[in-house]
Amino acid sequence: MTALLRTPATAVWVVLITATAVSWTLGTQHGTHDHKLASVIILLIAFIKVRLVGMYFMELREAPNVLRGLFEAYCLIVCTLLLGVFLFG
Amino acid sequence: MQSTTTQPSPLLAATKTKRIPGEEGVWIFILGDISVFAVFFTYYLVQRGKHVELFDLAQATLNKNFGAVNTVFLLISSLFVVLAVRAMRAAERIAAQRLIVGAFFCGVAFIIVKTFEYSERIAAKQIPTTNGFYLLYFVLTGLHLFHLIIGLGVLTTLFFLARRTGLSKHQWAFFEGGACFWHMVDLLWLVLFPLIFLVR
Amino acid sequence: MAKKMELDSGLAKAAIWSGIALIVAMIVAQGFMMHFIPPPSPALSAKELAQRFIERRNEIRLGCLIQCIFWSFWATWCMAITIFIRKMERGWPILTYSSIALQGGGYVFFILIPMTWGVIAFRPESLDPAVMQIMNDWVWFDFLFTWPPFAVWMAVIGLAIIKDHNVPTLFPRWVAYLNFWCAILIFPAGLIVFFHDGLFAYNGIGAFWIPFAIFFGWMIAMSVLTLQAVDRQKTRPSENQPEMASV
Numbered sequence: 194m195t196a197l198l199r200t201p202a203t204a205v206w207v208v209l210i211t212a213t214a215v216s217w218t219l220g221t222q223h224g225t226h227d228h229k230l231a232s233v234i235i236l237l238i239a240f241i242k243v244r245l246v247g248m249y250f251m252e253l254r255e256a257p258n259v260l261r262g263l264f265e266a267y268c269l270i271v272c273t274l275l276l277g278v279f280l281f282g
Numbered sequence: 283m284q285s286t287t288t289q290p291s292p293l294l295a296a297t298k299t300k301r302i303p304g305e306e307g308v309w310i311f312i313l314g315d316i317s318v319f320a321v322f323f324t325y326y327l328v329q330r331g332k333h334v335e336l337f338d339l340a341q342a343t344l345n346k347n348f349g350a351v352n353t354v355f356l357l358i359s360s361l362f363v364v365l366a367v368r369a370m371r372a373a374e375r376i377a378a379q380r381l382i383v384g385a386f387f388c389g390v391a392f393i394i395v396k397t398f399e400y401s402e403r404i405a406a407k408q409i410p411t412t413n414g415f416y417l418l419y420f421v422l423t424g425l426h427l428f429h430l431i432i433g434l435g436v437l438t439t440l441f442f443l444a445r446r447t448g449l450s451k452h453q454w455a456f457f458e459g460g461a462c463f464w465h466m467v468d469l470l471w472l473v474l475f476p477l478i479f480l481v482r
Numbered sequence: 483m484a485k486k487m488e489l490d491s492g493l494a495k496a497a498i499w500s501g502i503a504l505i506v507a508m509i510v511a512q513g514f515m516m517h518f519i520p521p522p523s524p525a526l527s528a529k530e531l532a533q534r535f536i537e538r539r540n541e542i543r544l545g546c547l548i549q550c551i552f553w554s555f556w557a558t559w560c561m562a563i564t565i566f567i568r569k570m571e572r573g574w575p576i577l578t579y580s581s582i583a584l585q586g587g588g589y590v591f592f593i594l595i596p597m598t599w600g601v602i603a604f605r606p607e608s609l610d611p612a613v614m615q616i617m618n619d620w621v622w623f624d625f626l627f628t629w630p631p632f633a634v635w636m637a638v639i640g641l642a643i644i645k646d647h648n649v650p651t652l653f654p655r656w657v658a659y660l661n662f663w664c665a666i667l668i669f670p671a672g673l674i675v676f677f678h679d680g681l682f683a684y685n686g687i688g689a690f691w692i693p694f695a696i697f698f699g700w701m702i703a704m705s706v707l708t709l710q711a712v713d714r715q716k717t718r719p720s721e722n723q724p725e726m727a728s729v
Contacts, residue, residue, distance in 0.1 A: 197365045206361045217350045220480025232481040239476045250465045252303045271320045282331035307656030311663045
């Protein structure tokens with residue numbers, strides 16, 4: 194099992210779990226302060242996580258450029274779009 | 283008759299050539315699916331923009347802890363699937379089978395938690411026809427749940443593939459493709475949870 | 483012993499093109515003539531809906547006649563694909579028979595749409611608007627709520643392609659995934675029963691436009707792909723002709 198774990202994907206997984214904890218902490222803060230900044234960070238973290246899953250779990254890092262490019266474009270476009278609608282929509 | 287390989291597929295670390303995980307068709311499916319979800323994500327935020335107070339108030343009634351726990355379950359299951367693919371490539375079929383079963387049970391755990399989550403909402407009379415927020419909440423999480431259930435079917439197929447002594451080229455493609463489908467289920471929740479439960 | 487059979491490519495292509503004709507007719511008749519693409523909102527009052535039938539009754543009547551003709555081609559179009567399913571299967575033809583059964587019923591669902599509108603437009607001034615509303619709702623449910631057999635057939639096509647024993651396969655493998663994906667994507671049409679307006683009403687983006695675009699986009703894509711498959715059959719060397727299922 195330890196041999197199986199010796200791969201970058203395992204380290205990425207730890208990052209993902211940590212990022213989830215960070216988002217959850219940011220998202221469950223109480224208080225009357227403006228939550229916009231926290232939400233922006235939460236959304237950014239979400240798409241960083243999405244990209245990590247694609248690159249390391251779905252193995253797109255080793256995929257042909259077209260496929261990897263499409264996925265990277267997806268992450269960039271959708272993240273920007275959602276942030277845009279959230280902040281200005 | 284298709285030839286069956288008796289050797290495991292080469293460990294990825296040994297090759298530097300670029301390859302499509304699974305096969306092209308899988309990616310039509312995956313990219314298409316995440317794109318449709320992107321439309322729904324955008325629609326959710328547009329609707330929220332029109333009814334900010336309503337959405338924020340309704341969001342506060344959701345159980346964020348359940349959502350976070352479910353995120354962790356899916357992340358664990360994805361790790362298991364990553365390890366299972368590695369195990370198959372190293373011809374460790376028993377390990378692969380166990381890991382797939384582990385991933386499957388994480389998926390089941392997700393469903394159980396989701397059932398509690400939905401029950402809480404329904405008991406509080408927060409249902410799809412209550413208002414726009416709950417409509418989108420139930421539709422988006424429901425659509426995701428539907429994909430997860432299909433994913434459980436896919437994992438079952440992967441389990442039976444892992445019991446075979448040799449996989450053909452197409453079976454390998456299906457194994458990797460199926461793994462990617464499961465990661466997609468994880469990926470979608472990684473956006474859904476923060477978007478619907480946390481962003482305000 | 484496998485029987486060797488010729489594919490009449492002229493007939494097969496005509497059957498595929500009949501499906502294209504079906505789509506064109508729908509856009510002209512249901513869209514331009516009847517103004518029923520997109521559907522009238524389910525939130526309209528019975529009286530408002532009745533007005534639409536009274537005002538456009540001639541266009542609706544003629545459009546319905548046209549549609550009854552062209553929806554028939556759903557059957558011929560489907561069978562062009564089904565003969566390929568028969569060649570992709572080996573042994574007992576469960577997928578072929580499922581296809582025939584699923585799509586033999588399919589054109590009935592379609593043809594009931596113009597038939598019902600024709601009945602509504604027959605005496606729109608004297609028909610009770612509440613009755614007209616129920617009948618119109620019924621038509622849209624017939625169009626959208628009946629998505630499952632079509633999704634099942636898409637999955638059958640996908641399955642047939644995945645299991646194709648021919649070398650090379652009659653369709654590229656990715657077409658199977660396209661079919662699986664379309665099968666899942668038309669499912670929101672089933673949500674129309676819960677909503678009178680919004681995203682998942684029968685005129686909404688989620689329950690009408692997305693399934694509608696996916697379904698007819700799929701028809702166009704499958705038409706192109708099947709025409710290509712027919713062409714490839716012509717160039718196959720004769721000893722490589724796919725074995726036929728023995729029925």
